[in-house]
Amino acid sequence: MGKKQRRNKEPGQIGNQLPAEDRRTEAITVAWMLSTMVTLGALGLSGLVWLTIPLLADRPEGIGTIGVIPRLLLFVATVTGTVSIILMSCAIRFRRVPPPRAIIIASAAICLGPFVVQLLMALL
Numbered sequence: 001m002g003k004k005q006r007r008n009k010e011p012g013q014i015g016n017q018l019p020a021e022d023r024r025t026e027a028i029t030v031a032w033m034l035s036t037m038v039t040l041g042a043l044g045l046s047g048l049v050w051l052t053i054p055l056l057a058d059r060p061e062g063i064g065t066i067g068v069i070p071r072l073l074l075f076v077a078t079v080t081g082t083v084s085i086i087l088m089s090c091a092i093r094f095r096r097v098p099p100p101r102a103i104i105i106a107s108a109a110i111c112l113g114p115f116v117v118q119l120l121m122a123l124l
Contacts, residue, residue: 046069046070081111081115
C-alpha cells in the first residue's frame with residue numbers, strides 16, 4: 001500500500017469548485033444584483049401606478065398627489081439603473097469567473113428600461 005498523493009490546490013480553490021471570489025468582488029456583485037432588482041421593482045410599480053391613475057380620475061376629489069408617484073418611481077428607476085450599469089461593469093471586470101451571459105444581458109435590459117421609457121415619454 002502506497003501513500004496517498006496530495007494534489008496541490010490553487011489558493012482560494014475549494015475542492016473541484018470554481019475559485020473563490022474576493023470579498024470585495026462578492027460585495028460588488030451583490031450590490032449589482034440588488035440595484036438591478038430595485039430598478040425592476042421601481043419600473044414595474046411606476047407602470048402599475050400609471051395604469052391605475054385613470055381609474056381614480058373619475059372620483060370627485062380627483063387624483064390628488066398620486067399623479068406625482070409614477071414620475072418619482074421612474075426617476076428612482078433611472079438612478080438605480082445608472083448605478084447598476086456602473087456596478088455591472090465593475091463586477092464583470094473584477095470577477096475571476098465572469099457572470100453568465102444571460103444574466104448580463106437581462107440586467108442590461110432591465111437597467112436600460114427606464115431610459116427607454118423616459119425617451120418615449122419625451123417624444124410623445
